[in-house]
Amino acid sequence: MTAARLVTRRVVELLVVFVGVSFVIYAMVFALPGDPIAALGGDRPLPANVVAQLREQFHLDEPVWRQYLYWLSALLHGDLGTNFAGQSVADKLALRWPVTITLALTAWLIEVVVGVALGLWAGLRRGRAADKAVLAGTILASSIPVFVVAVSAQLLFGVRLGWFPVAGTAAGWPMSYLLPAACVALFGLASVARLMRGSVIDTLHSDFVRTLRAKGLPRKEIVGVHVMRNSAIPVLTFLAVDLGYLLGGTVVIEGVFNLPGVGNLLFQAIRAHEGPTVVGVSTALILVFLVTNALVDLLHAVLDPRIRHA
Amino acid sequence: MRLSLRITVGALAATLALAACSGGTDPADDSADTSSSTGTGGAISIGVTEPGQLIPGRQTVAYDFSMAVWAPLTFIDDQSNLTYVQAESIESDDATTWTITLKDGWTFHDGTPVTAQSYVDAWNTVAYGPNAFENSGQLANVVGYGDLNPAEGDPTTTEMSGLTVVDDLTFTVELVGPDSQFPMQVSQAQTAMYPMPESALADLDAYNTHPVGNGAFELTGDYVEGSPLVVTAYPDYQGDPPTVSQITFVPYTDTGTAYTDVLAGNLDVSSLPADKMAQAATDFGDHVYSFEAPGISFLGLPLWDERYSDIRVREAISMAIDRDTINQVIYGGLYTPATAWTPGIEPGTPEGICGEYCEYHPDEAKALLEEAGGFEGDMEIYYPGGVGLDEFYTAIANNIRQNLGINAYASPSTDWAEFYQTRLDGDVPGPFFSRWGALYPSQQNTLRVFFVEGGGCDMCIPWYDPEVATLIAQADATVDSADAADAYATVQQRIQDEFPAPPLFWEAYSYVTSDRIAKLNTSAAGNPNYSQTILVDGA
Numbered sequence: 001m002t003a004a005r006l007v008t009r010r011v012v013e014l015l016v017v018f019v020g021v022s023f024v025i026y027a028m029v030f031a032l033p034g035d036p037i038a039a040l041g042g043d044r045p046l047p048a049n050v051v052a053q054l055r056e057q058f059h060l061d062e063p064v065w066r067q068y069l070y071w072l073s074a075l076l077h078g079d080l081g082t083n084f085a086g087q088s089v090a091d092k093l094a095l096r097w098p099v100t101i102t103l104a105l106t107a108w109l110i111e112v113v114v115g116v117a118l119g120l121w122a123g124l125r126r127g128r129a130a131d132k133a134v135l136a137g138t139i140l141a142s143s144i145p146v147f148v149v150a151v152s153a154q155l156l157f158g159v160r161l162g163w164f165p166v167a168g169t170a171a172g173w174p175m176s177y178l179l180p181a182a183c184v185a186l187f188g189l190a191s192v193a194r195l196m197r198g199s200v201i202d203t204l205h206s207d208f209v210r211t212l213r214a215k216g217l218p219r220k221e222i223v224g225v226h227v228m229r230n231s232a233i234p235v236l237t238f239l240a241v242d243l244g245y246l247l248g249g250t251v252v253i254e255g256v257f258n259l260p261g262v263g264n265l266l267f268q269a270i271r272a273h274e275g276p277t278v279v280g281v282s283t284a285l286i287l288v289f290l291v292t293n294a295l296v297d298l299l300h301a302v303l304d305p306r307i308r309h310a
Numbered sequence: 311m312r313l314s315l316r317i318t319v320g321a322l323a324a325t326l327a328l329a330a331c332s333g334g335t336d337p338a339d340d341s342a343d344t345s346s347s348t349g350t351g352g353a354i355s356i357g358v359t360e361p362g363q364l365i366p367g368r369q370t371v372a373y374d375f376s377m378a379v380w381a382p383l384t385f386i387d388d389q390s391n392l393t394y395v396q397a398e399s400i401e402s403d404d405a406t407t408w409t410i411t412l413k414d415g416w417t418f419h420d421g422t423p424v425t426a427q428s429y430v431d432a433w434n435t436v437a438y439g440p441n442a443f444e445n446s447g448q449l450a451n452v453v454g455y456g457d458l459n460p461a462e463g464d465p466t467t468t469e470m471s472g473l474t475v476v477d478d479l480t481f482t483v484e485l486v487g488p489d490s491q492f493p494m495q496v497s498q499a500q501t502a503m504y505p506m507p508e509s510a511l512a513d514l515d516a517y518n519t520h521p522v523g524n525g526a527f528e529l530t531g532d533y534v535e536g537s538p539l540v541v542t543a544y545p546d547y548q549g550d551p552p553t554v555s556q557i558t559f560v561p562y563t564d565t566g567t568a569y570t571d572v573l574a575g576n577l578d579v580s581s582l583p584a585d586k587m588a589q590a591a592t593d594f595g596d597h598v599y600s601f602e603a604p605g606i607s608f609l610g611l612p613l614w615d616e617r618y619s620d621i622r623v624r625e626a627i628s629m630a631i632d633r634d635t636i637n638q639v640i641y642g643g644l645y646t647p648a649t650a651w652t653p654g655i656e657p658g659t660p661e662g663i664c665g666e667y668c669e670y671h672p673d674e675a676k677a678l679l680e681e682a683g684g685f686e687g688d689m690e691i692y693y694p695g696g697v698g699l700d701e702f703y704t705a706i707a708n709n710i711r712q713n714l715g716i717n718a719y720a721s722p723s724t725d726w727a728e729f730y731q732t733r734l735d736g737d738v739p740g741p742f743f744s745r746w747g748a749l750y751p752s753q754q755n756t757l758r759v760f761f762v763e764g765g766g767c768d769m770c771i772p773w774y775d776p777e778v779a780t781l782i783a784q785a786d787a788t789v790d791s792a793d794a795a796d797a798y799a800t801v802q803q804r805i806q807d808e809f810p811a812p813p814l815f816w817e818a819y820s821y822v823t824s825d826r827i828a829k830l831n832t833s834a835a836g837n838p839n840y841s842q843t844i845l846v847d848g849a
Contacts (some may be wrong), residue, residue: 009847037446037806038734041370041444041727043746045766049459051444085362086515087535095535159574166574167567168560170538258567260536268360270561273727 006301008094018286023068025282029275030064036077036273040084054084058276071279080283081276083269089280092265097284100261102173103254104246106181115189119196119235124223126201134197138190150256167258178273180257184250188242195238199231206230218229220245244292248285311360352555352806354827354843355538357580358570360561364515364521366501367436369444373499374557378541378840380504380523382551383410383496386834388601392493395549396424396505396524398479399494400535403490405789410496410817412479416508416548419528422734424494426481430473432456432506437568441514448495448749453484479751488787490794491754499749499835526552528840535633536561552841556651568724572822579827579838581818584698589641590822600644604751605817606653608692610744610835611707613772613810614736619807622682625667628812629675630713633668636705637815644820651802652756655834656814658795660751663806670811673712679714688717689758693743694729695722703743733769737770745769751834757782761805772820773810 016262037054040046045261046054059067074081080089122134158166164179165171195232203209204227212222251263258264262281322815325814326629329480361372383397399413416424435441437449439459442668449455453472458465472484485492493830505524520532526549527541539559543552555737560577560667562568569578582590582598590598609627618624633647649668650661666674679685689710693703703720710718721739723729747769757768763774764784779799785797819836829844 032727033724034729034731038729039727043730043767044370045768047447047450047459047539048440049461050442050444050446053440057442085368087362092535099536133597154570159570162574165563166571166576168571168576172665256564258562259566260345260561263537264563271725280430 003298003301006298012296014290014294016281017290019072021286022279022283024073025280026068026071026275027064029270029273030067032273034273036084036275038062039273058084066108068277071276075283080135080280083274083277084272089277092277092283093262093284096262096265097171100239100247100250100254100257100263102241103177103181103184103250103261104257106177107185107246107250108183108239108243110181111188111192111242114185115192116196116232117216118189118193120200120223120231121198122193122229123197123204123231126197131197134193138193139189140307141186144186146183146187150253153183154256168258168261176259180250180253180259184253186245188246192235192238193243196231196235199234200227201225203231235273236301238301240292240296244289247288247292269299277299290309311803318523324837339829349443352553352843353477353558353846354554354578355554355558355560356840357562357571357577358559359565360563361559362534362535363444365443365506365510365518366504366521366523367432367445368518369501370444373501373835374837374840375521375539375541375588376501376504377396377498377533377835377837378525378527378557379521379529380418380501380525381547382498382500383503383643384493384498386494386751388498388832388834390655390834392497397496397589400493402492402789405490405492405787406485407619408485408492408663409476410481412774413548414847416524417546418524419522419544420507420509421546422507422509423478424505424524427478428505428507430475430481431508431511432504433473433502434469435504435506435514437470438468439609443502447729448502451485451489453486454666455486461619469839475626487783488789490786490789490791491750491752494750494754496754497750497835499837511836512754512800526550526555532594550842554841554845557840569771569822572824575824578824579830579840579843580822582644582822583708584641585701586638587644587820590820592665594822597827598820599830599838600818600820601749601824601832601836602646602653602840603817603819604653604655604749604756604834605745605747605819605836606648606651606756607745607814607817608771608811609814610733610738610742610770610772611811612736612738612742615688615740617685618703620682622678624809624812626675626679626682626714628795628809629669629671629678630666631706631709631812631814632672633814634670636702636709640705641815644818646816646817646818648816651760651805651813652753652798653748655836656748656751656753658792658799660799663799663802664813667809675713676715685714685716688719688740690740691718691720692729692732692738692740693720693722694726696725699743704751736769736772745764745817746770747817749835753795753802754782754786757798757801761801771811772809775804775808779806 037051037060059070071081081089118134122131125131152167157163165176169176209222209227212226250261251267254261254264255267266278266281267283358374359371361369361375362367364372364375366376366380368517371398381396384392385393385395388391396412396416398413400408400410402408411428412424418424433449436443437446437455437458449629449844454470457467458470474482476482476783507522507632521529526544526547528541528544530542533539540556542556545763552602565583566583568577569583569586571577572580613625636646637643637647649661650659650663691703700722707718707720721736723732733742746756760771761778780805781801785794785801788794788797821838826844826845827843831839831842833839
């Protein structure tokens with residue numbers, strides 16, 4: 001398959017997935033019990049005509065598929081819609097993306113640096129104390145819920161020790177982002193370390209490494225140049241997919257650390273049953289995820305000639 | 311493999327570059343130079359919910375901000391005394407037509423004078439149906455409100471006929487019926503009654519981004535969602551001068567995080583979330599404030615269910631609930647068990663009218679239930695999930711199960727919207743969550759919302775008794791305030807005789823503060839009066 005056909009196929013797939021997923025999300029928000037407009041004022045009821053006005057404005061009395069079509073046609077005109085208070089969803093997203101991107105990339109960086117280093121270290125010392133320590137550490141890291149990690153880290157490093165701000169983005173990058181990013185990164189980091197460890201062990205046993213060793217190449221060069229690079233392929237795939245996940249999966253962390261990011265916006269919107277905002281944010285997240293996935297596939301094709309020619 | 315390495319390095323470089331530049335354009339960055347830790351003396355920071363709407367006729371969670379930026383016509387202090395702020399006087403002979411005279415020389419933050427026209431225009435804008443302002447209901451009793459909010463179609467006018475400008479500083483308000491409590495209805499928490507300058511009316515969206523009020527503090531920058539709002543003392547303010555020079559409102563998604571930030575000393579004040587009430591005294595010592603508030607909670611009963619039709623069943627349920635223990639264990643003793651049908655802070659409330667029925671008497675409760683013929687089947691106690699009420703309703707279910715032998719269990723909804731809809735539709739499966747925080751501390755407010763159909767807390771106590779409605783209307787028409795308070799107390803006797811729902815607690819609104827705050831003051835609205843906050847020396 002040529003690169004052009006590969007790209008075209010990916011784009012078509014992407015569109016189909018996009019329409020399907022966004023409709024499902026729209027339908028799910030629609031199916032949430034309770035009237036979002038009636039609950040808009042908290043426990044203070046809105047005047048009846050205010051409710052009527054808003055219901056009409058947001059087509060809430062019409063069937064879900066028509067609401068979805070209104071939304072989709074507006075989207076094709078480049079309009080992500082507004083929330084129930086009349087604020088533009090696109091503006092809200094524009095305001096919040098930088099926070100989420102900063103958080104995700106910081107976390108990603110931690111995964112890359114710490115995860116790869118730990119994996120390499122453990123892989124080279126297979127079966128020894130270091131390997132076992134990394135194994136135990138990664139099991140622990142991936143089994144504690146992120147919420148518990150976040151709240152504990154906040155109390156220990158923010159309140160007790162005072163090394164990092166407790167919440168908010170006032171201290172800017174990196175101080176405001178390091179602690180939340182480390183909490184988000186913990187799970188992926190554990191996966192990266194174990195993936196890298198396994199990959200390193202496999203590579204160490206491969207024929208070409210044995211040949212290199214037989215040729216008398218120094219160990220430093222074998223590990224630093226040949227083992228590192230060949231072990232990186234599966235890890236790289238994981239890291240790329242994980243970046244997509246990080247961009248959309250930071251809802252809990254943004255809440256705990258009060259970072260005004262996209263996840264935070266999504267959380268508030270779901271609580272308020274704000275269909276337009278939920279779908280707008282989700283759409284953006286789906287796009288990010290699909291695009292990173294597509295890029296990974298293409299990257300794979302570049303890296304591994306066998307895929308390109310299959 | 312050389313290619314793969316190059317891509318990796320390139321990605322890393324791009325990552326760093328992106329992280330660096332997004333750090334610089336961070337919307338919340340500007341808070342660094344305005345937070346209390348770096349500000350000059352007299353600045354305080356407060357954790358709030360993201361306001362979204364700042365226009366007083368629209369805001370639903372920005373009361374603290376509104377009270378800082380606008381001055382009300384009247385102010386009710388924590389002893390429930392009413393004083394005039396922007397109003398010189400509010401008078402009426404018949405309680406139906408009220409004449410409001412404004413103080414001279416007051417200005418909005420843009421320098422324009424506060425006039426009778428500012429009020430009339432603002433109120434018409436708030437009440438105008440097509441604007442769909444969330445708080446427009448506060449003006450519903452003004453003559454002409456209906457014309458701006460027709461049941462069908464668009465209104466044919468933009469003004470309420472009940473509002474008349476007499477001169478620059480005087481206007482009259484005609485109400486649909488006599489209402490002795492009107493001066494209270496224009497007090498600080500009734501934000502729909504705030505004035506707006508002429509510039510606001512031309513572009514309401516711009517006004518929401520940068521509101522201009524007549525209060526002690528003016529907004530410095532524009533409102534950007536997710537970023538702190540900073541207000542500084544307005545030099546030309548004509549009312550009582552504030553004791554602090556600057557207030558920063560920092561939005562938090564999770565009150566628990568704000569609580570932790572106060573604990574770390576990064577924030578000065580946060581409200582106290584329900585799930586932290588029991589530990590607050592340990593964490594904060596004497597920096598916990600609990601303000602008596604005009605809020606009351608009931609255990610709403612599904613009165614259409616025949617099992618609850620005998621008054622003795624309802625009284626038995628009430629006497630089976632151990633309010634004191636629940637208050638101590640779950641709310642750290644910050645609430646007050648209710649002994650009447652309105653909060654104790656509302657003047658004239660007949661405290662103790664509920665008598666033994668609001669006390670814990672498990673044996674009498676069981677005997678009373680048996681006398682009434684017992685209770686068949688299960689009792690599902692329904693409450694909104696996800697808002698920290700789980701322990702409270704589980705405790706009530708335990709009380710009823712242990713003391714009355716009824717198989718009672720607490721069952722949460724998915725979220726507030728589901729609960730609210732279910733209650734409005736009258737579909738609740740059993741006893742349910744029922745509370746109201748009044749915006750002005752008059753028995754009228756609490757009695758109206760619970761016991762008048764369409765009064766506000768709809769279906770909170772699904773019992774709309776014509777006699778109660780008549781008695782409330784009579785009390786409304788009583789001009790003398792002491793007589794009116796007595797008249798509302800008479801209404802409570804009628805309610806007590808029917809006992810439609812067990813009263814639970816008089817609420818307190820609770821806050822925690824940093825060490826920088828020497829004293830947090832309050833008003834009858836129950837929230838802190840931030841402009842009168844006392845800081846410790848040197849803070």
